[in-house]
Amino acid sequence: MTLDRKALKRDIAAYVSGDDAAGRGVCATLDVEVRGVVYAFLSANDPDRDDIVQDTLLAILQYLRASGVSPDNPEAFAVTCALNRCRNLYHWRRLRQGVDIDEMAGRIPCADASPLDLLDAQETRNLLAEALASLDPDCRRLLRDIYLEETSIEILRRKAGLSSVQGIYHRKNICLKKVMKFFNRRRFGSRYTRRTRR
């Protein structure tokens, strides 16, 4: 079935404006794309496939209402949402192999949970310590000033010789991206391969 992009954008605009009925159109159109990637990621007998699809579509609707804007590419948006949820589920299962599921019942996060919630506190602390230790001296100094010294952004701007405080926030963002890259590489992987075991 070919995706009707015009109809999709129309339904999204209507839903953002408050038309609940248009949400059904959005879900019906994106269901095909979302179901395709979820079914490709999870195995045929995975009991959570349909839940991931429903969870994704619901999250998209919630986003549209909360943000009040439509993504530039709704299909790519929906597909990436679905893939992230699949990854979340996969990581949770991989990191908890061999653990009695009943013991973890109170802690099993849904696919919508933050990736950091998949890790226990000690592991998070150790990984974060390593990630921060691997940063260059400039990043470490900046984060220390912000986190520990609580130096005002204005003072940091003057020390750095920047014309606006946004430059400091941007630099902090770059440092945190390095931390995230470290986490992705060490914990959540960086290369996709698919293995099939009979």
Add this chain to the structure above:
Amino acid sequence: MTTEHSATSYECVDPNVGEEIWRLDIPNLDAVLRRELEAHVLVCHACRLHRDLDACARRLVRDGEIDLGATPAAASWSSGLARAAGIAATLAIVASLVGVLFLPPRPVGADMAVRGEVEARFTRPVEGQVVPAGACCLSWTEVPGATRYEVRITDRDGDFTWTGTTDRNRIDLPEDAGLTEGAAYKAVLSARPVDLLPPGRTSVAFRSGTSFEVAAHRLRWAQRWIHGLGLAGLFLLALAVVRWRE
């Protein structure tokens, strides 16, 4: 049958918006933009991880569980090692390439006797070397007392002959000398006065080839220390790349 997927990192659901989430740190951010960015963080695992790491790092550093003080010795050592390895790799690879291009290669076959070793020998080309079919240069060790040298080049079948004389210990073979690509030749050196060198004793066998064959021969038969230098350079380059990626 079960299908496993290796772990893969989270992707931002809308990179155009995700690039702006740092603006959430700005206290007086426009309300409409804040609403959009906060909604994005809720739906995007990648950006939520980013924000959670920020909050978690802040908490752990303030609680003293993580020290952001002095630059850790291991990290600076590691980055310094990567930098040093990169520089050393570049120098080693460049030096080995220069050696391959400009220094004479080893004679082909370690057990082959180099002709004319005792009294005089050809230094260019060396035994078995591949030279360009066009102009090339022949040189040899000086013979004390020699006032003139004569070089005679023949092909294997004896159909080709070229003779040149010079008063220096080198001679340039002109382009129109007629060396054929892929053919094998032998150069014989004689000196004047004639009794300085035993006749036919100082000679070298070589081939002419294409530019690619010339380069391949140089690479294959470069001095062993050049090979070692090049391999060391490649190893250091790989080390630098691994450290850099970390």
